[in-house]
Amino acid sequence: MKVEHVHRIETEFAGRTLVIETGKMAKQAAGSAFLRFGDTAVLAAVTVSPGVSTLPFFPLTVEYREKTYAAGKIPGGFIKREGRPSEKEILACRLIDRSIRPLFPDGFKNEIQVFVTVLSADQENDADVLGLLAASLALSLSNIPWNGPIGGVRVGRVDEHWILNPTFQQLEISELDLTVSGTADSIVMVEGGALELSEDDVLEALKVAHKGIKELLGTLQKVIDKSAVPKMAWTKPDPDPAVTARVREVAEGPIRQAINGQDKATRAASVKAVKTDILGGLAEEFPEATRDVAAELGEIEYLAMREQVLESGERVDGRKLDVVRPISVDVGLLPRTHGSALFTRGQTQSLVAVTLGTADDEQRIDSIDVAGETTKSFMLHYNFPPFSTGEVKMIRGTSRREIGHGTLAERALQPLLPQYEDFPYTLRVVSEILESNGSSSMATVCGGAMALMDAGVPIKSPCAGVAMGLVKDDSRVAVLTDILGSEDHLGDMDFKVAGTADGITSIQMDIKIEGLDLKIMKDALERARKARLHILKEMAKALPAPRPELSPYAPRILSIQIKPDKIGDLIGPKGKTIRGIQDTTGARINVDDSGLVMVSSVGGEGGEQALEMIRSIVTEPEVGKVYEGPVKSTTAFGAFIEILPGVEGLLHISELQHARTERTEDVVKRGDVVKVKLLEVDERGRMKLSRKALLPKG
Template sequence: MKHVERNFAGRTLKLEAGRLAKQAAGSCLLQFGETVVLATVTVSDNVSTLPFFPLTVEYREKAYAAGKIPGGFLKREGRPSDEEILAARGIDRSVRPLFPEGFKNEVQVFVYVLSADQENDADVLGLTAASAALTMSKVPWNGPIAAVRVGRVEGAWILNPTFQQLEFSDVDMVVSGSKDSIVMVEGGALELTEAEIVKGLEVAHKGIRELLDAATELVAEMRQPKMEWTKVEPPAELVTRVKQLAEARVSEALNLPEKSERAQALAALKATIQEELAAEFPDNVKDVANVIEEIEYHTMRNQVLTHAERVDGRDLDTVRPISCEVGVLPRTHGSALFTRGQTQALVSATLGTVSDEQRIDSIDVAQETSKSCMLHYNFPPFSSGEVRPIRGTSRREVGHGALAERALQALLPPYDQFPYTIRIVSDILESNGSSSMATVCGGSLALFDAGVPMTAACAGVAMGLIKEADRVAVLTDILGTEDALGDMDFKVAGTRQGVTSI
């Protein structure tokens, strides 16, 4: 067993390994103040046949952590709350990019909140503990990383502010990263300038380095040998033949103007080449699609870096054509249709009374609380031309809704001046990149249409990055293809004065 204790942000930080959950591939117990989280990692010995890396992250809060018994008829924890889903997404987005390319063994990261002191939020602690567990385990992973929350009260930046301090803070931002770089940023602010956001990132990164020093000391004696694995590669002869047949045609298909045309052309190309090579490579027909996807990846990136030209013909800085309509639904309190390129959001705003507020029972506070502003984001399969079953609200829908809600909530009038419950619903009708930012734009319009006296109009855009060695391109208003094949999806929303959500 190994135990490390440090002072961090004015409170005691304890990390422990080797006492709990010893049958997991890796585990870490982390305590900050009197908030305690346990992070575990398990990995399958079998290689998955799925076409993506099967990583699952679960974050669960125990009611007993705050000395509570769950409400309702069933006195046990059930479906994860929105806050638990958002914490799990934050961990997932931070750790996923650091797994080696081609690793396909199923991995599960599980974080339990075992004690909640109702002062220190457990979400960032869970990410730091998960990183330590991954680093100690046999799972191949290019960590470690750590996470902090930053706030600012009366101009003073605070690392891991308490819930009480956050009530007076003009920014609430979670940042994860390594000693050298930042991996993930998520948060909201009261119209902070870009320079102020950058300062907050610098403060956060300094705290991340402190946490990594403690984590490195813990891991040093507990690290296990990494498991043996081999990236599955298609035969070199097959790669050569597919490139001969497909490279020019992939470039042509990628540059078709419409999303559906591009998808259909690439699907037809894969089918055609698979048929052409079936006799020559009977055991590797499925590998053809993977090789074509690799060609697509390099073709798109090289076109942007070499020619500064994107697949829809835009340069790096151009935003797609925008159209805005308000009052599109006759019986809603407020409605708007926002369209940017092939991304379209139908957004409605409804005003209610105090009895319509959402009641929340959380381990973060002693009493039940309520919420008077809600934004619900819906992403039906037809918005991307797909056919798939509907099985409740997805994690993605929860995450995108929370991002847009933060952007707009910062601009609402004080409750004592406008004592209404507000529900905003965004139904995505078309999607080709940045539908959450279309929700922000449409939400702002719908609120104005409903007569809500917002302090300013709000808009959002998704920025992308493509980087290879010293060649770098920053993309404005990215497409779905640029999100999938690029290196960053960085959503920023705000007003003319500053940032409200990031």
């Protein structure tokens, strides 16, 4: 019987109130939990299928949904309901999935769904780590076999002070944004970015995070002790020992030999040939156990690779543990893009293109995290077509993996971009993965940095990334540098670290075992630093610094600051003036409320012409300065001259010439263009002009 009593705990964490409540909502789920931190609140519900799945992988799905009502908003557009998940929601799904997946028992194959809903958003506290905590509690309270609970926190650093679960406002000035999940004994998942922090600083952040995780786990355990139900009975399927023994007898030697080779395709073909031969040879002997034979062949491959690494330090492609694959870099390949680079490391290859745009190209974002709409001027998009691994697959839009990898690479490059005020461009970086055999996201970081420099973007310094791996048994540990796809698949860890020569800018760790201690992570970080420095040296051979000039096909952006009360003059009635400038010059003009005017054009001439026209409209008349303009009208007492667009002054008849003038029209007529000097501007803004002051005395 499920316990349906309501249990509620209220405590303090990181200086804010944390409320945990169970037994009140979503009682038909296998487990559920309602958590509130500040005024941000989430509900997590988990369910499990009664039958065992026949899928060849563990069928866990995680959904994370933000409701706009949580922030007192109504969805925009014509359809007034939430649509497909945003990138923020997809990233939160991945965050939770990667944290909880390693803790399910090996062999458990029932379908699991974890559903996290954001019900309230205070626009101070991010709901993603709260959703992770709620999912952990819901799983622990349910009948689903799971080796939790886990805790999750975000870590920031402001003015040398570590902050647990920093607010959105604190993150804006933080040197670090790191999300960490783990058990009481070890760390399970890491994801985040930093402003070139050292490896020691990152390790210290992990220690701070783990301390906070243990505090949270103490609170969760109080609820679990009161409300958890017995776990469901399940049995790990055990193959027939006779089948296992026979497969090992005939397969261990051939597979150990087949897994080794310089080339991915050769290795894969050799392993496939061995497996096919053995499956065919044992089909008559074990006609009802084909699936068990195939599973055991996979297990033999898994153990063979791991034992080879642990025993001899030799990897399947012949490298030692700390060797980076051969690197080649080409820049400027694509003639009409604003910047491009082809980065190849072993059999992983990324073609990266950079496009420079204007403020019109910024991405507009409406989220529950802020009251209004925000914009984004730097985007990195990662594409992983099936041909990159030699496969045929359906194309169903951008995958969660592509979004996650793109965000990881974007986070690595973001801190190195120039300030928007100094380089007011919208930047889009696109990575096309042309070949993949491990660490394509880190190839994107390297290629992205090179393409930005090829485009002439003055980034602070080049950035490189590398993926570290791990093979671990009870007593032996091997940390691998620059892992292959098979080492990722058959190993225990995928630890990606990106940064410059001065420090780390992005980090991500996923594991397949129940946790890692900080000693192993310290070793991995140091090896990653050495590999990163090596990669940066190879990149510098192709292009050591950003190009001094932009591509001739990139827009040129010029700026001018005008007084806010002049914005109306620039725009003109119904936008007539600004449209006229754009039509005449071909430039694009953007004006913000502060009076900052941005002028963009392909090629510099149109922009300079537009800027000059803008100056002529908004420039304040200056006493003592000489102006040239048309005569707009004449009177008995003088002429009115337009010295600036829309700005007229009086050229009195006595200031026309040194000699006496009987009629204004004897000297100037309407339409004449004359040079005049501004003598005076009175308290009413009236301007006194002189032509005489510019003439030699006769």
